[in-house]
Amino acid sequence: MINHDVLRKPRRRSASREALEHKILVAAEEVFAEHGFNGASVDTIAERAGLSKQNMLYYFSSKESLYNHVLKDILDLWIEKMALIEQAGDTPTVMLENYIRGKLVLSYTRPLGSKVFASEVVSGAAHLQGYIKNDLLPQLEADVALVNSWIEQGLMDRIEPKHLFFTIWATTQTYADFSAQISLALGKEKLDEDDFIQAGDFLTHVLLKGLGLPPR
Template structure:
């Protein structure tokens, strides 16, 4: 028989699993229908739970939409930083960064579409969170790239637009996946397609920065 601590732990794990399922379902619906065209009924259907159960965890659509956006940005901030590890070269750091960014497009394609639609709409929900959470990390990464330039480790580039270019090149495989599928003659993008894309984007960025020859 489970003691109280074990019971609470099991309940906590079950809640996390169900919340994750709800969020993935919400990503699918918001990505395909937008906020106004989405319904809690459809999200519950995709998550394979009752609407009453869904409302227990997320009382309304607005709250669920905000949670999807916040989680997507939190994942981005956690995974995507030019973390400088002692002894690592800019090339190694850049390769890891592009790899992580491409992985997000592969693993969270619908979340990326929801995020992109929010930004295109002027970020009415997310703007303050972008300022308070993404901007500080972005500024730190820009400073790091400038230090690489000053040390002669990479060629002189515009640091801000370096990041914008990487984001655009990697997110397109999620946000415009249908276009990629049509042009590549695929029904859906597969693991090999993402690896090919990662290799191409990484080589482009590394060579453009002159990081490979340093």
């Protein structure tokens, strides 16, 4: 489970300490994305960060502490940036398009974080149970209520909102979690920004039409 001590408001830290902790977490995210929690080691993370194991453990006391921080960082970012109810726009079309494209931006800019999250969920989400219940689900319920209000106003087709969100999450995160497969299919070494823009064009076209919404 996520240690909720890491959720408390942190003490003010120096800029140099924050920079070093960020460097460690970037290295940890890379290693966890490559090897998963069980396959990753503190030694590998420390080496990737350019630190001794002892020095790194001064800042993060264990592999599990590092893992919890990496998971919390990506989930906090998703919840902060990806709440549908917080999207700019005054119509379902604009707000949903911004939501879909915003999810793709996160898949483009934080693909390794997405892979760490996916690996954790596939393995049973043992470290995420509390976070999902206390943070993610309340946000989902607020977004579902918004979609239901649009349905009741006759602004879009009558669908099951939760399955809409599951579909958006799956289709946008696949460009991060399965980027190697998509790159091979497109005949490229790696996906670039244009690929994510094209994915956004396609997904918004298909999903918005499927919801009975007019195009932007």
